[in-house]
Amino acid sequence: xxxxxxxxxxxxxxxxxxxxxxxxxxxxxxxxxxxxxxxxxxxxxxxxxxxxxxxxxxxxxxxxxxxxxxxxxxxxxxxxxxxxxxxxxxxxxxxxxxxxxxxxxxxxxxxxxxxxxxxxxxxxxxxxxxxxxxxxxxxxxxxxxxxxxxxxxxxxxxxxxxxxxxxxxxxxxxxxxxxxxxxxxxxxxxxxxxxxxxxxxxxxxxxxxxxxxxxxxxxxxxxxxxxxxxxxxxxxxxxxxxxxxxxxxxxxxxxxxxxxxxxxxxxxxxxxxxxxxxxxxxxxxxxxxxxxxxxxxxxxxxxxxxxxxxxxxxxxxxxxxxxxxxxxxxxxxxxxxxxxxxxxxxxxxxxxxxxxxxxxxxxxxxxxxxxxxxxxxxxxxxxxxxxxxx
Amino acid sequence: xxxxxxxxxxxxxxxxxxxxxxxxxxxxxxxxxxxxxxxxxxxxxxxxxxxxxxxxxxxxxxxxxxxxxxxxxxxxxxxxxxxxxxxxxxxxxxxxxxxxxxxxxxxxxxxxxxxxxxxxxxxxxxxxxxxxxxxxxxxxxxxxxxxxxxxxxxxxxxxxxxxxxxxxxxxxxxxxxxxxxxxxxxxxxxxxxxxxxxxxxxxxxxxxxxxxxxxxxxxxxxxxxxxxxxxxxxxxxxxxxxxxxxxxxxxxxxxxxxxxxxxxxxxxxxxxxxxxxxxxxxxxxxxxxxxxxxxxxxxxxxxxxxxxxxxxxxxxxxxxxxxxxxxxxxxxxxxxxxxxxxxxxxxxxxxxxxxxxxxxxxxxxxxxxxxxxxxxxxxxxxxxxxxxxx
Numbered sequence: 001x002x003x004x005x006x007x008x009x010x011x012x013x014x015x016x017x018x019x020x021x022x023x024x025x026x027x028x029x030x031x032x033x034x035x036x037x038x039x040x041x042x043x044x045x046x047x048x049x050x051x052x053x054x055x056x057x058x059x060x061x062x063x064x065x066x067x068x069x070x071x072x073x074x075x076x077x078x079x080x081x082x083x084x085x086x087x088x089x090x091x092x093x094x095x096x097x098x099x100x101x102x103x104x105x106x107x108x109x110x111x112x113x114x115x116x117x118x119x120x121x122x123x124x125x126x127x128x129x130x131x132x133x134x135x136x137x138x139x140x141x142x143x144x145x146x147x148x149x150x151x152x153x154x155x156x157x158x159x160x161x162x163x164x165x166x167x168x169x170x171x172x173x174x175x176x177x178x179x180x181x182x183x184x185x186x187x188x189x190x191x192x193x194x195x196x197x198x199x200x201x202x203x204x205x206x207x208x209x210x211x212x213x214x215x216x217x218x219x220x221x222x223x224x225x226x227x228x229x230x231x232x233x234x235x236x237x238x239x240x241x242x243x244x245x246x247x248x249x250x251x252x253x254x255x256x257x258x259x260x261x262x263x264x265x266x267x268x269x270x271x272x273x274x275x276x277x278x279x280x281x282x283x284x285x286x287x288x289x290x291x292x293x294x295x296x297x298x299x300x301x302x303x304x305x306x307x308x309x310x311x312x313x314x315x316x317x318x319x320x321x322x323x324x325x326x327x328x329x330x331x332x333x334x335x336x337x338x339x340x341x342x343x344x345x346x347x348x349x350x351x352x353x354x355x356x357x358x359x360x361x362x363x364x365x366x367x368x369x370x371x372x373x374x375x376x377x378x379x380x381x382x383x384x385x386x387x388x389x390x
Numbered sequence: 391x392x393x394x395x396x397x398x399x400x401x402x403x404x405x406x407x408x409x410x411x412x413x414x415x416x417x418x419x420x421x422x423x424x425x426x427x428x429x430x431x432x433x434x435x436x437x438x439x440x441x442x443x444x445x446x447x448x449x450x451x452x453x454x455x456x457x458x459x460x461x462x463x464x465x466x467x468x469x470x471x472x473x474x475x476x477x478x479x480x481x482x483x484x485x486x487x488x489x490x491x492x493x494x495x496x497x498x499x500x501x502x503x504x505x506x507x508x509x510x511x512x513x514x515x516x517x518x519x520x521x522x523x524x525x526x527x528x529x530x531x532x533x534x535x536x537x538x539x540x541x542x543x544x545x546x547x548x549x550x551x552x553x554x555x556x557x558x559x560x561x562x563x564x565x566x567x568x569x570x571x572x573x574x575x576x577x578x579x580x581x582x583x584x585x586x587x588x589x590x591x592x593x594x595x596x597x598x599x600x601x602x603x604x605x606x607x608x609x610x611x612x613x614x615x616x617x618x619x620x621x622x623x624x625x626x627x628x629x630x631x632x633x634x635x636x637x638x639x640x641x642x643x644x645x646x647x648x649x650x651x652x653x654x655x656x657x658x659x660x661x662x663x664x665x666x667x668x669x670x671x672x673x674x675x676x677x678x679x680x681x682x683x684x685x686x687x688x689x690x691x692x693x694x695x696x697x698x699x700x701x702x703x704x705x706x707x708x709x710x711x712x713x714x715x716x717x718x719x720x721x722x723x724x725x726x727x728x729x730x731x732x733x734x735x736x737x738x739x740x741x742x743x744x745x746x747x748x749x750x751x752x753x754x755x756x757x758x759x760x761x762x763x764x765x766x767x768x769x770x771x772x773x774x775x776x777x778x779x780x
Contacts (some may be wrong), residue, residue, distance in 0.1 A: 006400075009401075219610065239391070244603045247603055308664070
């Protein structure tokens with residue numbers, strides 16, 4: 001077991017109708033003026049916006065609004081939000097939405113108390129020193145940003161999607177009501193499930209020895225998500241299934257499933273290149289395509305681990321390690337297909353000719369390798385993307 | 391899944407040699423003057439005290455010492471510590487030890503910023519409003535106090551051992567180095583293991599429906615502790631086993647294994663009466679005796695759950711639920727015996743005549759029942775203690 005730090009200070013309010021307490025929750029922290037961020041307006045159609053505004057008003061909390069966050073959130077939007085947060089002197093940024101909205105809120109929170117451009121933090125030119133508190137009302141179980149220390153943002157002008165990690169942007173609180181996810185489309189639900197699984201599978205395969213307690217927790221969370229996924233794709237308003245998936249979202253990315261292991265999200269790096277280049281690619285869908293391809297390419301380098309994964313997560317019974325590993329990868333691949341995820345670049349409408357550009361983006365122009373089960377350089381990443389064409 | 395709040399803000403610094411960073415850690419938080427609490431001096435013999443003092447001095451942190459905390463910590467000691475903490479204006483209470491020392495630090499932290507007697511918080515006469523921050527360097531994996539919101543304390547003058555729960559006393563940070571537990575005696579190691587298992591088993595059996603994700607995590611943590619226990623009783627300096635047990639200690643009592651379930655520690659109530667009355671009873675040993683007795687008494691009221699417990703935790707293979715449940719209880723009972731835990735009152739040197747007194751203490755003089763798999767009143771508690779005589 002490697003040394004680790006575990007820090008998950010976000011207070012989670014989990015359960016039915018909890019969004020109606022938002023005003024009281026913020027008021028209890030002592031904040032009086034906040035910025036409210038949300039996406040393209042679905043929360044206005046389904047009544048959530050009204051519930052939030054009502055609760056905030058009842059608790060005399062002044063609201064500065066900044067709706068319209070896009071999927072794969074954009075730095076340009078963040079810059080506008082930062083400007084407004086500064087001029088209005090807001091005390092907290094409240095995200096009502098999924099990972100894109102929460103990530104936007106995190107960058108806004110950093111920018112609002114900084115003098116430099118927020119992109120400077122993303123590319124490492126500046127180190128963040130403080131941030132406004134961020135709160136969230138989660139509307140889709142996926143990114144795990146509600147309890148994580150990371151956030152991603154894109155700059156379309158340079159086709160870059162990059163991430164940042166800092167304890168400063170761990171949300172102060174997260175309001176998680178599984179009922180709010182009943183109306184998430186089957187496709188988006190499946191993307192979310194893929195993202196959740198990915199966060200734990202990534203950590204599970206970082207190159208280090210088994211860590212009994214962490215690996216067991218990871219496997220149990222994966223089994224729980226897979227089982228709930230099979231229910232929720234048929235019954236979108238099954239509370240128990242939605243609740244298991246939503247709580248798994250938070251636990252899969254607050255690093256519980258990485259404690260004592262090397263901490264990295266290698267396949268995410270490949271996906272960020274993909275959805276950075278092709279804005280229409282949903283992050284979870286990109287991951288669902290990439291994981292089986294990545295696994296097929298790397299599993300021979302740690303057959304025992306892939307066999308364990310197959311047996312403990314996918315219920316594979318084969319006593320032969322190599323055969324078990326292969327069955328496990330097949331089961332994972334079939335699972336992603338069964339919930340409607342794409343399995344090839346063609347499924348996304350992306351030409352195979354794009355592979356070289358993707359390799360270039362993944363490797364930052366052949367200047368880095370990505371440490372996965374093995375080190376992934378140009379050659380390896382090219383082969384993995386080629387496996388996404390079969 | 392029931393609604394829940396999850397809040398585990400303690401920052402955990404886990405790994406080899408981490409205690410040597412204690413001065414830097416405290417200094418990073420900005421504290422300059424602290425109270426250092428510890429037990430009966432074993433830390434002076436094994437060098438830990440010197441490491442702590444050196445690191446604090448290197449970081450110019452002024453130290454007010456209060457050693458001598460006893461197992462089953464006493465309110466009289468806390469009162470002395472509070473007096474000193476107030477007169478010295480310390481900013482943080484640092485516990486170097488196990489649950490008893492950390493619990494003492496928690497009460498000291500509450501008392502240091504309050505005008506009333508600390509016992510008023512324990513018996514509910516006053517509600518705590520603030521507390522000094524508490525930090526800890528863990529030297530025994532057991533109570534889980536390093537990440538919990540609870541603390542127990544005894545007043546021998548009235549033979550009472552009682553607990554208190556408040557977010558105010560969740561430690562700010564916990565330094566967890568498994569190496570520090572190499573020298574814990576086999577008996578104390580086993581007591582700690584029993585306490586860890588108890589914290590998760592209690593939550594696992596509270597009377598509510600299955601919560602897939604939480605139950606899976608609980609089962610995997612239990613399996614991990616049992617497996618590590620079998621190693622560590624033979625190899626006390628096995629790092630991996632000590633590390634799995636130590637991390638399980640924190641995860642078993644920060645309520646991760648209770649999310650979405652009814653939250654209660656019913657068998658702990660029986661044990662608190664026992665070690666409140668008999669100060670020589672180690673908390674974990676008391677629990678190890680009580681759990682099989684309690685299980686034998688209540689399992690018929692939820693056979694399916696006990697069968698699941700038997701299969702998923704103890705590896706029982708019996709397809710018949712009742713038989714599986716019984717085999718699981720037997721396996722648990724044998725496990726506790728195998729690590730050297732007492733299984734009867736006689737093993738503690740306690741006469742069967744004490745049962746009536748214990749029943750009286752558990753029920754606060756027949757004024758309460760304890761909600762377990764079933765509601766435990768005078769009659770039920772008496773029967774459970776009688777099962778501790780067989």
